[in-house]
Amino acid sequence: MAHQKPPTSPSSSSSSAHDRLSSLSAHIMGSSNPSVFTASTVAAAPEDPLFGLMKAYREDPSDKKVDLGIGAYRDNNAKPWVLPVVKKADDAIHNDPNLNHEYLSIGGLPDLTAAAQKLIVGADSPAIKEKRICTLQTISGTGAVHLGGLFLSKFHPQKPTIYLSNPTWANHNQIFSNVGLKIAQYPYFSAKTKGLDFDGMLSALRAAPNGSIILLHACAHNPTGVDPTEDQWRQIATLMRERAHFPFFDTAYQGFASDAWAIRYFIEQGFELCVAQSFAKNFGLYGERTGAFHFVSAGGADASAANANVASQLAILQRSEISNPPAYGARIAAKVLNDPQLFKEWEDDLRTMSGRILEMRSGLRERLEKRGTPGSWEHITSQIGMFSFTGLTETQVKALRDKWHVYMTKNGRISMAGLNTNNIDYFAEAVDSVVRETS
Numbered sequence: 433m434a435h436q437k438p439p440t441s442p443s444s445s446s447s448s449a450h451d452r453l454s455s456l457s458a459h460i461m462g463s464s465n466p467s468v469f470t471a472s473t474v475a476a477a478p479e480d481p482l483f484g485l486m487k488a489y490r491e492d493p494s495d496k497k498v499d500l501g502i503g504a505y506r507d508n509n510a511k512p513w514v515l516p517v518v519k520k521a522d523d524a525i526h527n528d529p530n531l532n533h534e535y536l537s538i539g540g541l542p543d544l545t546a547a548a549q550k551l552i553v554g555a556d557s558p559a560i561k562e563k564r565i566c567t568l569q570t571i572s573g574t575g576a577v578h579l580g581g582l583f584l585s586k587f588h589p590q591k592p593t594i595y596l597s598n599p600t601w602a603n604h605n606q607i608f609s610n611v612g613l614k615i616a617q618y619p620y621f622s623a624k625t626k627g628l629d630f631d632g633m634l635s636a637l638r639a640a641p642n643g644s645i646i647l648l649h650a651c652a653h654n655p656t657g658v659d660p661t662e663d664q665w666r667q668i669a670t671l672m673r674e675r676a677h678f679p680f681f682d683t684a685y686q687g688f689a690s691d692a693w694a695i696r697y698f699i700e701q702g703f704e705l706c707v708a709q710s711f712a713k714n715f716g717l718y719g720e721r722t723g724a725f726h727f728v729s730a731g732g733a734d735a736s737a738a739n740a741n742v743a744s745q746l747a748i749l750q751r752s753e754i755s756n757p758p759a760y761g762a763r764i765a766a767k768v769l770n771d772p773q774l775f776k777e778w779e780d781d782l783r784t785m786s787g788r789i790l791e792m793r794s795g796l797r798e799r800l801e802k803r804g805t806p807g808s809w810e811h812i813t814s815q816i817g818m819f820s821f822t823g824l825t826e827t828q829v830k831a832l833r834d835k836w837h838v839y840m841t842k843n844g845r846i847s848m849a850g851l852n853t854n855n856i857d858y859f860a861e862a863v864d865s866v867v868r869e870t871s
């Protein structure tokens with residue numbers, strides 16, 4: 433039998449030994465190139481507060497611990513939930529003999545982008561009929577917010593400031609400042625009523641320079657769980673039209689609350705706008721990074737041509753950033769959205785999630801009221817979506833964590849999906865105790 437050659441030839445192994453020797457001697461002699469990125473050039477970044485919270489929760493050995501920080505749905509056993517319809521679609525895709533792992537196109541999976549469009553603007557939207565909406569699949573909602581921010585920063589002729597609600601999803605600030613947009617805030621949450629500070633919001637939008645970009649949460653506002661009513665949306669639209677503001681909708685919780693009504697209303701009113709859409713929460717496809725970015729041009733003779741130009745520039749931006757989006761989650765969402773039977777099952781799964789959250793809302797309010805916990809708890813049931821802005825102070829949040837092993841963001845936001853029939857009594861007792869101690 434012929435001898436096989438060793439995998440490394442003697443000459444290459446002696447040259448790599450030589451490389452190692454010379455880097456070792458350079459190290460010992462202190463003659464390596466000086467570092468550009470020393471610890472003083474690059475300061476340590478603060479830990480992401482939410483991911484820091486998750487880590488602290490994981491490391492807490494208490495068997496009583498409760499995680500109310502997580503922005504993901506949990507079932508009644510505090511476990512991640514694979515939607516049954518997603519499991520079904522996943523199995524079908526997995527067993528498809530024609531499945532391959534080729535790249536998607538720059539804009540993503542057409543079956544997903546077309547369905548995502550319909551889900552947001554409605555199948556019979558004039559924007560679709562008049563070919564003045566373009567959609568690119570993105571790295572979930574975060575990627576969609578980023579792609580939109582990048583486009584506006586590069587192509588908006590006036591480089592306007594973007595106004596964010598106070599408070600907002602914390603990542604908005606980082607994403608928009610990273611792409612070079614100036615950021616301002618508009619009041620949103622009233623600490624007094626624990627509802628919308630509608631007057632504050634309107635007067636800030638009135639005072640903003642004409643043509644500002646206004647970031648609006650389409651539904652189930654994160655972190656407050658407070659949305660404008662339809663009548664308030666109408667007033668916001670009227671004011672924004674007067675001031676020629678540009679709406680940037682972020683929709684990460686479609687299906688948990690009043691859906692896409694506001695977006696459709698703004699399109700009806702003739703706005704040019706964009707939408708960042710996430711399928712993380714409503715499909716439970718968090719880690720698959722499935723989302724879409726839509727740009728809707730205002731109606732008019734030039735609209736379709738203008739929209740095609742926008743689409744072409746978005747494709748260039750996307751190409752340079754991610755080349756093309758990930759396929760697996762997109763295939764799952766597309767399969768469900770395009771199949772009427774699976775779509776119905778998806779709606780059932782959404783009802784399962786939102787129904788359990790509603791039960792936790794009324795259960796928590798009932799328990800706090802029964803205990804006579806100081807304060808009013810009506811907002812727990814009037815707020816909607818995945819989160820509740822409890823109104824608990826930073827000191828109370830800290831006491832809940834230190835004494836009761838209950839984890840939530842320091843602004844008092846709780847993820848309602850973190851509550852279940854096993855921990856809701858304990859949590860109500862904990863809240864009651866810290867509120868009494870500190871009030």
Ligand SMILES: Cc1ncc(COP(=O)(O)O)c(C=O)c1O
Pocket residue numbers: 503571572573574575577601649654682683684710711712713718723
């Ligand atoms: C308001 C808002 N926008 C966007 C996102 C983006 O989420 P993802 O990138 O996971 O889709 C989130 C997630 O928490 C959010 O709350």
